[in-house]
Amino acid sequence: MAASGNQEVTLLGVRLSPFVIRVGIALNIKEVQYEFLEEILSAKSELLLKSNPVYKKVPVLIHDGKPICESMIIVQYIDDVWTRSGTTLMPTDPYQKAMHRFWTVYLDDKFEPSLYNLTMSQTEAAKAEAEEQTMAVLQLLEEAFVKMSNKGKPFFGGDTIGYLDIAIGSYLGWMRATEEIIGLKLLDDARIPLLCAWAENFCNNEAVRNVSPEIMKIVEYAKFLRSKYTPPPAK
Amino acid sequence: MQHRSHINFPQTLIHSQVKMAEGDLKLLGTWPSPFVLRIKMVLQQKGLSYEYLEQDLKNKGELLLKHNPIYKKIPILIHGDRSICESLVILQYIDENWSDIGPPLLPADPYERAMARFWAAYIDEKFVGSFWGILKAATEEAKAEKIADSFGVLQQLEGVFKKCSAGTGKGFFGGDTIGFIDVTLGSQLSWIKAVEKISGVKLLDKTKIPLLMEWEKRFLAIDFVKNTLPNVEKVVEYGRLLQATTWKVTPAK
Numbered sequence: 001m002a003a004s005g006n007q008e009v010t011l012l013g014v015r016l017s018p019f020v021i022r023v024g025i026a027l028n029i030k031e032v033q034y035e036f037l038e039e040i041l042s043a044k045s046e047l048l049l050k051s052n053p054v055y056k057k058v059p060v061l062i063h064d065g066k067p068i069c070e071s072m073i074i075v076q077y078i079d080d081v082w083t084r085s086g087t088t089l090m091p092t093d094p095y096q097k098a099m100h101r102f103w104t105v106y107l108d109d110k111f112e113p114s115l116y117n118l119t120m121s122q123t124e125a126a127k128a129e130a131e132e133q134t135m136a137v138l139q140l141l142e143e144a145f146v147k148m149s150n151k152g153k154p155f156f157g158g159d160t161i162g163y164l165d166i167a168i169g170s171y172l173g174w175m176r177a178t179e180e181i182i183g184l185k186l187l188d189d190a191r192i193p194l195l196c197a198w199a200e201n202f203c204n205n206e207a208v209r210n211v212s213p214e215i216m217k218i219v220e221y222a223k224f225l226r227s228k229y230t231p232p233p234a235k
Numbered sequence: 236m237q238h239r240s241h242i243n244f245p246q247t248l249i250h251s252q253v254k255m256a257e258g259d260l261k262l263l264g265t266w267p268s269p270f271v272l273r274i275k276m277v278l279q280q281k282g283l284s285y286e287y288l289e290q291d292l293k294n295k296g297e298l299l300l301k302h303n304p305i306y307k308k309i310p311i312l313i314h315g316d317r318s319i320c321e322s323l324v325i326l327q328y329i330d331e332n333w334s335d336i337g338p339p340l341l342p343a344d345p346y347e348r349a350m351a352r353f354w355a356a357y358i359d360e361k362f363v364g365s366f367w368g369i370l371k372a373a374t375e376e377a378k379a380e381k382i383a384d385s386f387g388v389l390q391q392l393e394g395v396f397k398k399c400s401a402g403t404g405k406g407f408f409g410g411d412t413i414g415f416i417d418v419t420l421g422s423q424l425s426w427i428k429a430v431e432k433i434s435g436v437k438l439l440d441k442t443k444i445p446l447l448m449e450w451e452k453r454f455l456a457i458d459f460v461k462n463t464l465p466n467v468e469k470v471v472e473y474g475r476l477l478q479a480t481t482w483k484v485t486p487a488k
Contacts, residue, residue: 054357054391068349070356080345094331095317101324106305140305 007064009034012048014041016213016221018170019071020059024211025166026075026089030082072104075166089163099148100156100163103141107167111137115171119178119222120229127182134186141168142192154201161205169202177218181226260285261313263299265292267473269362270322271310272463273422277329279459280413281337323355326415338412351408354395355419361388362423369434370474371482382436386443392420393444400446406453413454421454422464429470433478 011027011034013020027034039048039058051060051067060067061074063081068074079089090097114137118130148156148164156164175186189196202208262278262285264271278285290299290309302311302318312319312328319328330340341348365384372378395416399408408416431438441448454460478484 063346066346068346068353070353073349073352073356076352077345077349080348094328095314095319097331098319098324098328101327102319102321105321105324 008062010037010062011035012037012039012045012051012060012062013058014039015211016173016218017058018174021173021211021213022071022166022170023059023061023074023078025161025170025208026078028207028210029087029089029161030078030084031087032078032082071170072108072163072167075163079163086160089157089161089166091157091162096148097163099144100167103144103156103164104167107137107141107171111168111171115174115178118182119174120226120231121182122226122229122231126231127184131182131184135191138186138192138195142195145194145198149198154198156198161202161207165198165202169199169208172199172203173213173215173218174222176215177222180215180219181222259313259315261288262286263288263290263302263311263313264309265290266465267426267470268309269422269426270359272425272465273322273418274310274312274325274329275463276413276418276422276459277326277340279463281329281333283329283333283336323352323359323419326418338409338414340409340415340418342409342414351415354392354408354416358388358392358416358419358423361385362426366423366427366430366438369430369436370478371484373484378434382434382438385430385438389438389444389447393447396446396450407450413457413460417450417454421460424451424455425464425467425470426474428467429474432467432471433474 009027009032011020011023013023013036015021015036015038024036037045037047039045041058044056047062048058048060049056051062052058052069055069057069059071059074060069061077062068063077068077075089090100111134114130114133118127118134121127121130145156150158153159155161156168161169172187178184179186187196187199203212260278260283262271262274264274264287266289275287288298290296292309295307298313299309299311300307302313303309303320306320308320310320310322310325312325314328314332319325326340341351361384365381365388368381369378369385372381396408399405399416403410405411407413408420413421427438430436439448439451455464
């Protein structure tokens with residue numbers, strides 16, 4: 001089902017959020033014209049509160065007056081609606097689809113908190129623990145890449161960027177910023193060579209470049225968050 | 236344990252029987268898990284035969300560890316040499332791999348699909364957080380908070396059902412046949428009733444959620460649902476065991 005160019009597309013978000021970046025990448029790949037409305041999370045707009053009353057979070061995609069929430073649900077929606085050939089984000093094989101979906105669940109479940117903890121870490125102990133957890137996930141993704149990329153193709157999706165590429169790739173800016181702030185190497189050629197090559201291909205893609213914030217902006221914001229961070233009590 | 240299923244579409248559709256020996260289909264699970272129950276329901280709705288293997292989570296077997304090394308959890312669907320994990324991922328795999336058999340689990344319309352995925356994720360998040368939260372609550376205060384949350388969730392879903400069925404008069408979130416939201420919510424029913432019995436709170440109240448209660452009646456009338464959902468008393472027993480051992484909560488009674 002192809003959408004006509006007349007239907008309005010609005011993305012509510014904040015430019016630095018990986019979850020918002022995901023939607024931007026998907027829209028760009030599909031060459032969909034959209035309006036971006038920057039939210040201030042401490043003063044959420046009426047439109048956001050009305051469009052996502054359940055979670056009150058970004059991103060929200062509003063298409064033809066109807067809101068869709070949750071980043072990867074939005075990405076799937078975009079893939080289902082805008083079906084120009086050569087831009088499909090999900091593979092056609094049901095098992096390949098399941099792999100994209102499973103790894104995305106795992107990523108948001110395990111990688112996001114580890115990376116966040118690493119970015120916020122202010123003691124050697126906290127840094128070491130978070131680094132180990134983060135690297136463990138990256139190692140698993142390195143192995144998954146071998147299985148999923150069909151031998152020698154640049155992306156998890158094969159020749160072109162797919163669902164899982166978008167899910168992981170959206171974290172690259174924050175990963176680079178964390179490397180800068182904490183002083184370590186996550187995208188280490190020696191340990192995860194395939195992912196490093198993948199990251200370069202991903203970041204060089206125009207659809208991605210267009211919505212990727214400058215690393216220094218993320219660094220600035222992360223430093224601000226760090227200044228206000230209190231670690232959770234020890235269990 | 237072999238299951239041969241008899242498809243039983245709700246009253247509005249043609250009654251038919253499909254037997255599918257789809258090579259090697261195995262489902263690893265535990266009897267009380269709603270995440271497993273929903274897989275059983277959908278496999279039966281599609282008329283797919285499968286082998287069910289009950290797992291001991293305190294003593295995880297080789298098959299479980301081999302096919303879900305990342306999470307070491309159930310359910311796991313093994314299809315030939317493929318392993319699929321995470322219940323909502325499994326449901327979509329079944330729906331897509333056998334799209335030519337039985338009714339579709341997800342609607343065709345992209346917006347409706349997005350809504351189905353959104354509400355299914357919501358249900359699972361809230362079930363673990365709010366309903367089980369009632370059983371896990373250490374203080375009366377915490378319990379009251381989780382009870383209020385749970386009422387809120389059911390009220391929200393009442394609204395969703397109203398929207399889904401507005402003007403169509405269809406019996407399920409999925410329309411004429413049970414769909415993604417139906418199995419996600421429906422697979423929680425024995426637990427919701429067990430929580431009611433253990434905590435002494437009536438959650439499934441037809442004065443508060445009349446549409447959902449009508450939906451529940453229709454859902455429970457389906458043969459493969461009836462013979463999949465575990466007995467509530469067994470779940471009550473299990474819930475009390477979890478309170479005593481895993482969650483270490485001493486009930487107020």
